[in-house]
Amino acid sequence: MSNSQIGNSELISQVNSRLILQAVRIMQPTYRAAVARKTGLKPATVTVIVNDLLSKHMLIEAPGPASGDRWGRPPLMLQVNGDVKHILAIDLEPDCIRVALTNILVENLLYREKRIDRFAKPAAILPRILELCDQVLEGVSRRTLLGVGVSLPGLIDRERGVLISSTNMPEWSDIPIGQILHKKLRVPVQVERSMHCALVYEDWSNPRPPNHTSLIVSLRTGVGMSFIHAGQRYIGNQGFDGEIGHTVIDVNGKPCECGSRGCLETFISASAIVARARDLIAEGKGTGLKKCVDAGEELVPELIYRLASEGDVECVEIVRDVGKYLGIAIANMINLLAPDEVVISGSIDIAGELILQAVTSQVQQHALPRTREKTTIRLAQQTDKLPLLGAAAMVAQRIFTLPKLSHNISKPSSAPRRKRPSRARV
């Protein structure tokens, strides 16, 4: 057997293993016959590969539910052995660091967070990130660590793992965060923009039908957007896309941190929401807010959201306005992209429904009727942890998604070209 034949058979085996792992992950617990139907592989091939994955502890088998009309032991069902490896996920939001240890199914095992000052220098923040990593990794063998996924705000260099710049973190410039983490942990580190991480997790947890288009909008320290069409994430020039927060709502509006005026973020970013609450208190209004602040609570959007959910009229008005401006931006995006669904995420859990109502109302008013009738708008399930879990899913994908084919492998010189070489079968 030639080297290229050995290479191809190894590649086919690797592709089929990942097809099977992914099928089991999506359907689990499931039977071997269902895996064969889902993947299109022959049952004999499924048996060989499943046995190999069982021997490597990537899959586990357990008896399925007993059937009333059948004698003997119930047939065995397959599951992915999620705990075979660990993943460290980090989400650097300008106002908050979130760190999680997950298994390869991106099930959250340990979680820590710490609020930070987004105007602080990296030298003050980086040690906090490493401390949180140490806390979740305590007692975890490095040999079981598959990798580290990092969600970052701003412009990044994926190849070098560098945060180049961030509008919301002005002191951060060319910070080699990937290199810093690799030096400490000695495992592969992948970095991605937070909005793309959010999209990775949405796609991981809700596999979509073919040709489906989803738009994710996130309201955290800033406002971001990303979208996926037919299973492909849109990645713009330099990967710096989705800056919906810097679309202009009022050309004569307040100055924005990006240098422009009247951007969406000047209305609904975390700092804009807090500034409005401060103004209320200064005007002698916002009595509910003032009471909490006087009692020592931090004036953050989450406090305003909580009071709104408890019926505080002034906070309800702030939240409705957040939904209003977000809704106008989303209506514009619906007119532009005609997505099947819009998913709203971010640090909005407790006020999610109120924001969703206001957004829906604006979309009704401003999106074109034929487009909006086909678009579903909903809240994400893991609103504030979407980028964090997406950072973990990005690492987990190394186990479950198909390897990228190189130019040489996809076009073997000696073999006749197949019309549809999209899936490996044996």
Ligand SMILES: [Zn+2]
């Ligand atoms: Zn701006």
